[in-house]
Amino acid sequence: MCGIAGYVGPDDALPVLLNALHRVEYRGYDSCGVAIHNGNAGSGSRRIEVAKAVGYVDDLRAATGPIPGGVGIGHTRWATVGSPSKLNAHPHLDCTGRVAVVHNGSVENHYQLREELRQRGHRFRSETDTEVLAHLLEEYGSTPEGVAEALARVQGPYAIAVLFEGSDSIIAARRGSPIIIGLGDGENMVGSDVPAVLERANGFIHLEDGDIATVSASGVEIRHRGEAVRRRVHHVRWGPEVVDKGGYEHFLLKEIHEQPRVLRDTLAGRISADGHVNLGLGLDRRTPPEELFLLGCGSAAHAAMVGEAFLAALSDTRVQALEASEMVRPKRRGPGAWSVLVSQSGETADTVDAARDARRAGHFTLALTNVPESSITRAAHAIHHLRAGQEVSVASTKTYLAQLVGLYLLGLELFPPSDRRRRQMAAALRRLPEAVQQALAMAPQLEMLGTRLAAAEHAFIIGKGINYPTALEGAWKFKEVAYLHAEGFASGELKHGPFALLDTDTPVIAIMPRDDTYERMLVAVEEIHARGAPIIALTDCDNAELQSIAQSVVCLPPTDPMFTPVVSTAALQLMVYYCGLARGCPIDRPRNLAKSVTVH
Numbered sequence: 001m002c003g004i005a006g007y008v009g010p011d012d013a014l015p016v017l018l019n020a021l022h023r024v025e026y027r028g029y030d031s032c033g034v035a036i037h038n039g040n041a042g043s044g045s046r047r048i049e050v051a052k053a054v055g056y057v058d059d060l061r062a063a064t065g066p067i068p069g070g071v072g073i074g075h076t077r078w079a080t081v082g083s084p085s086k087l088n089a090h091p092h093l094d095c096t097g098r099v100a101v102v103h104n105g106s107v108e109n110h111y112q113l114r115e116e117l118r119q120r121g122h123r124f125r126s127e128t129d130t131e132v133l134a135h136l137l138e139e140y141g142s143t144p145e146g147v148a149e150a151l152a153r154v155q156g157p158y159a160i161a162v163l164f165e166g167s168d169s170i171i172a173a174r175r176g177s178p179i180i181i182g183l184g185d186g187e188n189m190v191g192s193d194v195p196a197v198l199e200r201a202n203g204f205i206h207l208e209d210g211d212i213a214t215v216s217a218s219g220v221e222i223r224h225r226g227e228a229v230r231r232r233v234h235h236v237r238w239g240p241e242v243v244d245k246g247g248y249e250h251f252l253l254k255e256i257h258e259q260p261r262v263l264r265d266t267l268a269g270r271i272s273a274d275g276h277v278n279l280g281l282g283l284d285r286r287t288p289p290e291e292l293f294l295l296g297c298g299s300a301a302h303a304a305m306v307g308e309a310f311l312a313a314l315s316d317t318r319v320q321a322l323e324a325s326e327m328v329r330p331k332r333r334g335p336g337a338w339s340v341l342v343s344q345s346g347e348t349a350d351t352v353d354a355a356r357d358a359r360r361a362g363h364f365t366l367a368l369t370n371v372p373e374s375s376i377t378r379a380a381h382a383i384h385h386l387r388a389g390q391e392v393s394v395a396s397t398k399t400y401l402a403q404l405v406g407l408y409l410l411g412l413e414l415f416p417p418s419d420r421r422r423r424q425m426a427a428a429l430r431r432l433p434e435a436v437q438q439a440l441a442m443a444p445q446l447e448m449l450g451t452r453l454a455a456a457e458h459a460f461i462i463g464k465g466i467n468y469p470t471a472l473e474g475a476w477k478f479k480e481v482a483y484l485h486a487e488g489f490a491s492g493e494l495k496h497g498p499f500a501l502l503d504t505d506t507p508v509i510a511i512m513p514r515d516d517t518y519e520r521m522l523v524a525v526e527e528i529h530a531r532g533a534p535i536i537a538l539t540d541c542d543n544a545e546l547q548s549i550a551q552s553v554v555c556l557p558p559t560d561p562m563f564t565p566v567v568s569t570a571a572l573q574l575m576v577y578y579c580g581l582a583r584g585c586p587i588d589r590p591r592n593l594a595k596s597v598t599v600h
């Protein structure tokens, strides 16, 4: 949810921390702060100095003068307990000012702990649950054992980095929320995820639940239940440029344009010449699915709906897409029950919970994720990696298309169609990156439409069959990126209620590739036209009748009817981007949102 960074080394920590926080700012950006051990080791009067700002890391950078000292921690916040303010921003100190802590997660018993601590004389300054941790840690002392004891009192998930006055190390710990240690040369870092440590690390370690790590410039010691342990070192395969905008004005635009490459990566090595799919997960050795749940939140739930339509078209198996938060207490099932958890970050609390619940209920659980080392991959039996690369913009674009293609591949492996159809689909999948490239090349028309939509107060998006979720996803993106109130509907449903809202100022985007839903979509579009609403048709053919009723027709490159959501979504994304740009929205960091939602 929020971003954590820590640095211990020979250089001043402040600039390193500010750069690191800037890179993880997509995780939370309503306020931020740093705590630095002011002065160098050996200098008698060292104390912890804190600087905070409401807003972005650049605001903190502008407001903070130099603070000497090579040990520090920092945080960029997405408010949960307590409004976004300087007082509530992390790091939080105990009342002596000798313990500073940054925290991701939630202290579920914070009221109770706060009351207890108050009775023992602690005075609180902020409204946050995190401040409780600083006071608690102060009581138990700076050793890893003390930290473990303090954390044993805490209910709820956490990832923390702690600075104790007088110490030349940072203590990091996790339970349920991710935290990593970046390994450099004579310097080390702590981060909520890899971009936080990219500047100085050439390897990194994922802490496990229950680990307490002491990170100094010269090394890292990890203890688990009092015992020293070693954790696998991963190599950093990206440079800091991966999280740069690469010449684009926004990450969102860069990530939209990366999609042809992403789809090639997602497909690479997974389809044989004759169209057989093998994800390399040993799925053929499992009891085949008799019942299959597809679970995700937000855009991932829309991807799951596309997956449902696709898998249901390939087989008679009962397939159900559900918002992960709605999978409450799944029924106990035999090995024929499968749950596929769709989550780009692998950290979405509701999806991780659904994975655990489904597994407990006896389901085979498969995580479809972009982050192979994430909470969901620990919870699930198997991992289907999306290979979309780091996505920085809060709105998901390239990871959404990768999820769709990931689900298509899964469907084709589980329920291969007849030889001819299988080869046809495999060929269409291989051509999909090119089709997306062509759709993105229509940017000038999509920009004109997006800019025109910026003047609207409301918009409808309609689709049918496998493109009904595309309508939902498009509307989701308009809300999130362009702050435009857009609603997605199944085209047949409009006349059952939403028609009441339709007027000449309500643009309707109709997603209507020429598949077996086309004629019914045309009927819906005619009904809308009769009520005077302007229509933008996204289709894959130049069609005279459509030209006469739609205000604009976007002729997208054709693909297999099953794969049209990929192409139409790419076009919608560009329209949304230009609409958001024209409305002056903070494209990559929409208000009130965060990249991964690790709280319930």
Ligand code: M6R
Binding pocket: 297, 298, 299, 300, 342, 343, 344, 345, 346, 347, 348, 351, 394, 395, 396, 397, 480, 595, 596, 597
């Ligand atoms: O990381 P996840 O795929 O689990 O995230 C799920 C949703 O939070 C995410 O798709 C969200 O809806 C995005 N902001 C959509 O653009």
